[in-house]
Amino acid sequence: QQQVKQSPQSLIVQKGGISIINCAYENTAFDYFPWYQQFPGKGPALLIAIRPDVSEKKEGRFTISFNKSAKQFSLHIMDSQPGDSATYFCAARSSGSARQLTFGSGTQLTVLP
């Protein structure tokens, strides 16, 4: 019930292309869905987040699409750049008193120059 499933495990995109990473969840008690970006040797850093009452959120080249009925959300990176090469994690936060983050398994993105 607490799982967040993320795909693909790895992704290779040409510079300027669109990177798409998908996540699915089962627990309808999740109320906040952030995406984190992690570079080697660093901790995860919040990239963009969405709440379930919104279907899309865009910040610069990064867009989250959210489908509440399907319990799926995705990250789109437009005009992907080599500097975007990193591991991306989706996450979901429970709405109960605990409110901890449950993370997806991660996607290693490589953007080729």
Added chain:
Amino acid sequence: DSGVTQTPKHLITATGQRVTLRCSPRSGDLSVYWYQQSLDQGLQFLIQYYNGEERAKGNILERFSAQQFPDLHSELNLSSLELGDSALYFCASSVGAGLGEQFFGPGTRLTVL
């Protein structure tokens, strides 16, 4: 730089030993979260403290314990270490008890030989 500090950066020890990982949250943040990141389990929530009190528990082993001190820094104690405890341990902090962004520290890499 997230403002969350963790020490040490690297730790190498032997099976059966005990270690202590330290985390200082961002100034003003009252919540501290501990996560374990391993290749096979991904990012797993261990435990959360809020203003000195345990707030939520995740997949934390009985051999592991944590505390948050009056100055809000936190320590994660790992005892009777096993090879499988080798992982990256991240601390994150947030302003409130669960709402708002979690800022991650750079992590402590633990190697158990």
